[in-house]
Each structure stands twice: as structure tokens, then as C-alpha cells.
Amino acid sequence: FYISEANEIHKMISSLGMEDYVSKKLTLSSVLEVGVETITDANIQTLRNLPWNFLKKLMVLNNTARNTHCTTSMSGDEETQVNLINFTDIFADIENDSNQYINPLDVVTTLFLSSDCLLQQQIMLKMSMCQFALPLLLPDYRNDNCILLQWALREIVKKWRPQSLESCKGFKEENLAVTSMPTISFVRLGNCMLSKSKLLNDVLSLQQQNNFFIHHNMQCGNVPRTISDGLVEICWYLPCGKKNLDAFPEALAITNLRGDAQSKSIQFEFVRKISTAVFVFVESIDKSTYKLLSSIDKSETQYFFILSSQNSKQKVTLDYLKKLAPNLQLEQKHLLRKSNQLNEANFVRKVQETIKDVLKSCSMKTNVEKMAVVARELGIKVDEDDEKCSQARKHAQEITSKIQDIVDYKKKVLPLQGNILKELAQLEKETHRLRKYGNKPIEEYKCDLENKIMKLREKQNQYEPSEGILSFITALVDKSTEERHYFLKWMKFFLDTVARENLSDLRERYKTQYEDSQDHSKELTELDQKIADSSLGLEHFMREIGQIYEAESLLFNKDKLTDAQNQFVHLANVAADLMLEGYPLELINGDASHVPVRWVTDVLKQLKEKIRNNSRIRVITVLGVQSTGKSTLLNTMFGLQFAVSSGRCTRGAFMLLIKVKEDLRETLGCDFLMVIDTEGLKSPELVKLQDSNEHDNELATLVVGLSDITLINMAMENSAEMKNILQIVVHAFLRMTETGKKPNCQFAHQNVGDVSAHDQNMRDRKLLLEQLNEMTKAAAKMEKKDSYSKFSDVMEYDAEKDNWYIPGLWHGIPPMAPVNTGYSENVYELKKSLFGTLKEKKQSSLDILEFIEWVKSL
Numbered sequence: 001f002y003i004s005e006a007n008e009i010h011k012m013i014s015s016l017g018m019e020d021y022v023s024k025k026l027t028l029s030s031v032l033e034v035g036v037e038t039i040t041d042a043n044i045q046t047l048r049n050l051p052w053n054f055l056k057k058l059m060v061l062n063n064t065a066r067n068t069h070c071t072t073s074m075s076g077d078e079e080t081q082v083n084l085i086n087f088t089d090i091f092a093d094i095e096n097d098s099n100q101y102i103n104p105l106d107v108v109t110t111l112f113l114s115s116d117c118l119l120q121q122q123i124m125l126k127m128s129m130c131q132f133a134l135p136l137l138l139p140d141y142r143n144d145n146c147i148l149l150q151w152a153l154r155e156i157v158k159k160w161r162p163q164s165l166e167s168c169k170g171f172k173e174e175n176l177a178v179t180s181m182p183t184i185s186f187v188r189l190g191n192c193m194l195s196k197s198k199l200l201n202d203v204l205s206l207q208q209q210n211n212f213f214i215h216h217n218m219q220c221g222n223v224p225r226t227i228s229d230g231l232v233e234i235c236w237y238l239p240c241g242k243k244n245l246d247a248f249p250e251a252l253a254i255t256n257l258r259g260d261a262q263s264k265s266i267q268f269e270f271v272r273k274i275s276t277a278v279f280v281f282v283e284s285i286d287k288s289t290y291k292l293l294s295s296i297d298k299s300e301t302q303y304f305f306i307l308s309s310q311n312s313k314q315k316v317t318l319d320y321l322k323k324l325a326p327n328l329q330l331e332q333k334h335l336l337r338k339s340n341q342l343n344e345a346n347f348v349r350k351v352q353e354t355i356k357d358v359l360k361s362c363s364m365k366t367n368v369e370k371m372a373v374v375a376r377e378l379g380i381k382v383d384e385d386d387e388k389c390s391q392a393r394k395h396a397q398e399i400t401s402k403i404q405d406i407v408d409y410k411k412k413v414l415p416l417q418g419n420i421l422k423e424l425a426q427l428e429k430e431t432h433r434l435r436k437y438g439n440k441p442i443e444e445y446k447c448d449l450e451n452k453i454m455k456l457r458e459k460q461n462q463y464e465p466s467e468g469i470l471s472f473i474t475a476l477v478d479k480s481t482e483e484r485h486y487f488l489k490w491m492k493f494f495l496d497t498v499a500r501e502n503l504s505d506l507r508e509r510y511k512t513q514y515e516d517s518q519d520h521s522k523e524l525t526e527l528d529q530k531i532a533d534s535s536l537g538l539e540h541f542m543r544e545i546g547q548i549y550e551a552e553s554l555l556f557n558k559d560k561l562t563d564a565q566n567q568f569v570h571l572a573n574v575a576a577d578l579m580l581e582g583y584p585l586e587l588i589n590g591d592a593s594h595v596p597v598r599w600v601t602d603v604l605k606q607l608k609e610k611i612r613n614n615s616r617i618r619v620i621t622v623l624g625v626q627s628t629g630k631s632t633l634l635n636t637m638f639g640l641q642f643a644v645s646s647g648r649c650t651r652g653a654f655m656l657l658i659k660v661k662e663d664l665r666e667t668l669g670c671d672f673l674m675v676i677d678t679e680g681l682k683s684p685e686l687v688k689l690q691d692s693n694e695h696d697n698e699l700a701t702l703v704v705g706l707s708d709i710t711l712i713n714m715a716m717e718n719s720a721e722m723k724n725i726l727q728i729v730v731h732a733f734l735r736m737t738e739t740g741k742k743p744n745c746q747f748a749h750q751n752v753g754d755v756s757a758h759d760q761n762m763r764d765r766k767l768l769l770e771q772l773n774e775m776t777k778a779a780a781k782m783e784k785k786d787s788y789s790k791f792s793d794v795m796e797y798d799a800e801k802d803n804w805y806i807p808g809l810w811h812g813i814p815p816m817a818p819v820n821t822g823y824s825e826n827v828y829e830l831k832k833s834l835f836g837t838l839k840e841k842k843q844s845s846l847d848i849l850e851f852i853e854w855v856k857s858l
Helices: 003-013 018-024 051-057 104-114 118-131 196-204 265-275 285-294 314-328 344-360 368-377 389-400 406-413 419-433 441-463 467-478 481-516 521-533 538-555 563-569 571-579 597-611 630-638 662-668 692-707 719-739 762-782 823-840 848-857
Strands: 068-073 079-084 134-138 147-149 158-160 172-175 184-190 232-237 250-261 277-282 302-310 336-340 584-590 616-625 654-661 673-679 709-714 744-750 803-806
Touching: 003 018, 003 104, 018 104, 051 104, 051 118, 079 521, 104 118, 104 134, 118 481, 134 368, 147 265, 147 368, 158 368, 172 336, 172 481, 184 196, 184 265, 184 285, 184 744, 196 344, 232 265, 250 265, 250 848, 277 344, 285 314, 285 441, 302 314, 302 344, 336 344, 389 467, 389 481, 389 571, 406 481, 406 521, 419 441, 441 538, 467 481, 467 538, 467 571, 467 709, 481 521, 538 563, 538 571, 538 584, 538 597, 563 571, 571 584, 571 654, 584 597, 584 692, 597 848, 616 692, 616 848, 630 673, 630 709, 630 823, 654 692, 662 823, 673 692, 692 848, 709 823, 719 762, 744 823, 803 823
Parallel strands: 184 250, 184 277, 277 302, 302 336, 616 673, 616 709, 709 744, 744 803
Antiparallel strands: 068 079, 134 147, 134 232, 158 172, 232 250, 584 654, 654 673
8 A cells, every 4th residue: 555655646746847856856056046937927837837836936935835826738729727726725624536636735745855955944944934834744755754854944033022021122033943832733633624724824813814824725626635644834923022913922833733643643643742732623533533542641731622513423522532531631621612603703712712721831842853852752754863964963063062252252263353354454455545655655655565464464374273163174175065065054053043142142231231321332332342243153164264265375385285274275166166056155254344355266266167168147236224124135036045034134245146047048148146245334233333434335336346236225215214325325336437337226115015106206216316416426526527427327227117116024013924925026026127137238247257357456
């Protein structure tokens, strides 16, 4: 029977076109490649299109990704609809009587079985943002077992405010994989008229109507259940701290076992062992059901039975429940009947009140890590038990476990990023600007600067690389590609955890200092600096490597390097591999306003060698004030993974490569898109620090100078918010006229939901253009280029075509709000427009080697 069932499942996976990826995994970098299908809205013609269509929509955070259908051609002129159901009651008990339908969760299950470790995490993250329930126990037809997706859930970080913290206005920001909370589970025994998933969605929603769990329209017909049969899904309810908006006062996890629990004994055993309470949907209890329930051991778990009054065997069912009462500790409150006299809204409230009572007396809490322990006891495979994943975790823990105080750790383990680097940055800038040569001959002055730079590099080179950085380098150089991916993700996980805790403490101190002190400017400035210095992420380790590399390459002949020094030389090659695999590379060190030119140059040269002649690039960058959603905009537009939820804002600038598929290369005139994410201008954390204005000017000048298209991101439609940075941008654009480069400028006005926004803001666009023209005149006068009088003289800009109005990111109030469909769709339209602009631009794309020269010249 198992072999026959496995063959049927394999046939379905083949019909979805994913059979090759079950063994040879689908990668994140391949999914993010830009092709014609990413910017077209063609109908889905075959079942093979379904997984790709789901991925396409999910990666751009379109929460209609689960609502789609497939149109296939029939004989003659007839057509039939093959529906990927409206994701409404996938858990309802319907037997299949037609081959025209495919279970939508089969597509999701197939994708997880077909994806590598990075792609699984990214799919989970995007599904979480859309407020979709996530796979926890994934059925694996290959061995008639299931897999706990602990690793895949590691990326999910959320903010919430329990009502118990409302008085002190506190909030929590934690990784959900390690956060313990009560777990409420829902299962079904036998056939049941009540829709479990619909009730779940209603119970978890109050003001906001979310569809966490799929349920299908009963009129759609019968649905085959194969690949995803036995799937256990999980989602989290996280309160915002307001009683009138929260369905529950505290955070809790909800799991849902799909299908009949009687036929999925291992999953049922797992669910009940991890749960604070289990709600059992049952139409009637017979001997086999009674036998299953009577085998349950006594535990802290509470059991609630949801019964329908439309049950002809109700008396028999109640008799069995009376027998079960002593072992399951059942009381009258544990029986919830949906009678004809009780409408759905009242029944939903009854279930909510029951869960609230459970939470009040709850002592049993769990998290995904503890669930993994239970899974192993039951013989369930855990994805993190993969040897490469385990070894990578051990290696990352050895490095990060030594972190106590971040500032102190950075001084000891990452010493090349302190004052020496800041001084180097200033000297290197001065070699190009020559502002302070005074009465000295210029050549003599330049020679003095070069000598000072050399002494600082020698000073850097006197530092022996710390044990932590050597261990980090070993992991990058010696590990396989897959293990390196695991290692970098584990490093990110541990570093983000430390950074969140540290920054949370500092911000609480800042708040206390601000409230308690009369004259607090000095203390607050010191805390501002500590907050700025307390960021710690992968970029700091890569930055240290870059500085070691720069010092080594400047001071030594590469032919005479020791083995240890040769190891550093190989790092440029490893960094190029990481770029091709979808990792961002730091272009500008935001802490020191420094561009590591040698490091970036050699990494890009290695990249050129790897991709050979397919090395034409077009550059898209984003600028804007802090916390206006720049990184989220890019992530949504291209499905990327710039950091947005690690407790800290982007600092500096990071560049990331996206491969262009052959079918779009001629249209865009390039082989890769280079996307550059930048830190926010006019950062409140940096405004009190020295040279913050110069830092913003340098950042804007560099990224605009490299761009084919620059996105100016604004938080509202009103142009007044941009007055502080428009001057910076205009100066930067004006300087670009010397090179003959004329980038395109697009304004993205975020949090504008009105459908008539473009028409209503005609006056604002006119005002914006007037301001741009005025600032261009002022800047031209300062730069002594009076011939430029209009913004369009220095920048390609059309006030009617190049302004975009994008609704707010969330549809409702976070943390339970899903991503607004209007946000993702408007960003998608912006993306298509950007590609149209690249197609129309007359200037040719740059080769990577030419891009390197632009970096050096700027």
C-alpha cells in the first residue's frame, strides 16, 4: 500500500514539474533570477506553472499567492478550469471524486521538499509576513514519515506587546523559534461537518479578518489529498497591547493537524505532547476513536471536544466521553457544542473565552526547539539534525558564545574597525580632495598622505588576527557551499540575538535617562554613540576580513605570502562566490564612511573571472530618510533579503547581484542587476555625531554616481518631508554631470492608500519639481555651474511618470496584520516601470570592470 501511495504522490510531483528538484534542490538564487515571467501577468497554462506562480507572488509579498487557478486547453475549442482552490477550507473532510482539482497545500509541501536550506527559510519568512500558517511537520512520502522544519523557521522575528506590559509601554522583539509560549492545537477525528480551519481563522481574528489557515469553498468540488496529508501547520498569535483589538492578551502558538488524526497517529502523538490544550473536532465517537483516545496518558495537556448538534449518534458519543472523563480529566467546560440555536459569532466567542481560561492557568510553555526534542523521541526527523547544519551551528556557537559586551568584543576581536579605520578613511578622502595642503607643494603633500596611510596600514598589520576572526575565515574557506550557507545563517541568528538584547537594554537606559534627567544632552549623546557602536552583524566580520585583506595586499608581495596570508588572499574569491549565491557585499562602511576600494575591487575582479563575458550590469539604488522602508521596498520588489528585522537599521551601503535570465538580457541590456541598499539619510542616531552631514553627502554622491536608476523613498506623499535631503541629492546629481552620466530619478511616496493619489497630488508634484529646480539653481551656483537651471538638466525626471504612490505595508495593525495586497501590487508595477526605463535608457550598461573604475573615481 505504501509503495502504491508513494508512486501516486511521485506522479503528482511530476505533474507539478518538480520531480528533478526533490533530489537536486531548488536554490534561492535561481528563484530570484529576473526573467520575462517575473514582469508579465500571463495566465497559468499547466500544472507545472503552479509552483512557480506561487513562488513569484510569495517573493513579492502578495498575499493572494494562495488564490490562483490554472487554465488548461482541452480538445477542440473547449477549456476547463483546474482550480488551485481559494484556500478556504483545505481541512474540511471531503473525498475526491474528480481529477480536475489539486490540493493547494500539495504545491506548498512539494516546494518545501524541493527547496534547499536557504530557500526554505525565505519561503517561511515571506509566508509569515503574509500571515499564512507555516509548515511545522512536513510529510515526506519518500519514507512514509515526516520532518520537523526547525531550521526553516529560524528566520522569523516578530515584535509584539503583551497586555501585561501595556502599563510600562514595553514590547518584545524575539525570534519565535526560541520563544516559549502556550501552544493550542486543533485536530479532527473522523468526518466532521464543522470547518475547523474557518473556525480557527475566526477565533484568531478580532478586528482584523485574517486567513491564517486555508479553507475551501464547499462548492468547488472534491479535492484529492495526497502529498500534504498529515501536515501540521503552525502560526502565532501576537497581541498589540490594546484590549479592544487583541483577541488574546498574551502570545500563543497555534498548531493544526491536517486530515484525520486517527490515520496520522505519530503526528497526533506529537501534537498532544507539545500542547497546553488540544481542541478535538469530532462528529461522533465509535470504538476505534474511543480506543485511540483511551490510550492517551495523563498529562498537563487539557482536552476540549467540539461537537456538532447535527449528530444522530450524540448519545453514544456522550457515553464514550463519560468513560474518557477520568483519564482526560474532562469536565462540562471541556465539551463545546455547536447547536443550531448558537450562531457562529457566539460560538467563536465561546471558543475564544475557553482559550483565554486556558492561558490564565497555563504553566506549560514550549517553543520550536523544545518541539524538536519531542519529535526526536517519537522518531520524527528534524531538519537541523543534518550533519552539515549541526557542524555549522557548533562552529558559529564557538565564535559567538564569547560575546558578552559588544563594544568590548569588537575592540578585541575586530580591532581594525575602530579609530585606525576612521583615520584611514579621512586620509584616503583627502588624497583625492587635497583640501588641506596649505603652502606645501601638492606632490609633497600627496606623498605625506601616502606615507601616513602606509603607517596606519602597518599598524593594522601588527594586529594578529583574533581567534574569532580566524575561525570565521576557516568556516568560509574550508567548508562546502551548503555548510557555508548554514554557517552564515547560524552566525546571523546568534549575532542578531545578541544585538537585539544589547540594543534593547541600551534603549531602555536611554528612555530612563531622558525621563529622569533635566539636562541630559551629554548623557544622551554618549548613549547615542553606544547605540551606534553596539550593532554587530555578519557585515562586521566581513568588514574585518576586508581590512586584513587591504593591509596584506598593500604591504606584501603576493608571491611571498605565508600560508596564513595566502588564506586571506583566497577570501576575495569566496566573497565573489557569496555574491553569486545572493549575499550582499558591503560597499560603504557606514561607521567610518569608508569604501574598502582594494577589497571591493578584487572581489569584483574575481566575480568577473567567474562569469567571464556575461558581466554587463545595470545599477538600481535607493535613497531616503531613516525608517521609511527602503530595505523592505527592495526586498518586496526583488524578493531579496536585506536585513529589516534584526533590531538595527541599515548602516552604509550594500550591493547585491540578481542574475538576469537569457530571455530578458537583450531587453534590459545586461546580464545582472546590481541592487544597492543604503542607510537612511538624516539618521536621528547620527545627527548629533560629528560629520553627519558630510557622511550623508558622501553616501548620496557615491550611490547616485553608480546608478542607472535612483529611487528616492519618502514616507508620505507630501514633498515637505524630503526638503532635508533633496539638497544633498541635487548636489550629488549635479556632480555627476562632469562624468556625462545622467541617472534616472524615481520618487516612491509610501503610505499613500488613496486610489486617486496620483491625481490628487498633482499640486504636490508641481511643488516638488519647483523645489528641485530651485535647489538645482542654488547647488549650481555653489558648484560654480550656473548653466544648470533645471533639475532635468542633471537628472532624467518626468514629474508625471516618475512619481509612485504606494499604500502602507500592513493591512491593519501589526503584529497580526498581513502585508497589504495594494503595497505588493503597486511595488510590482513600479518594478515593471523600472525595467521599462532600463530598456529605454540610451546609455549602455557597464561591464563589472568598468563599474570598478566608477567606484574608484567616486
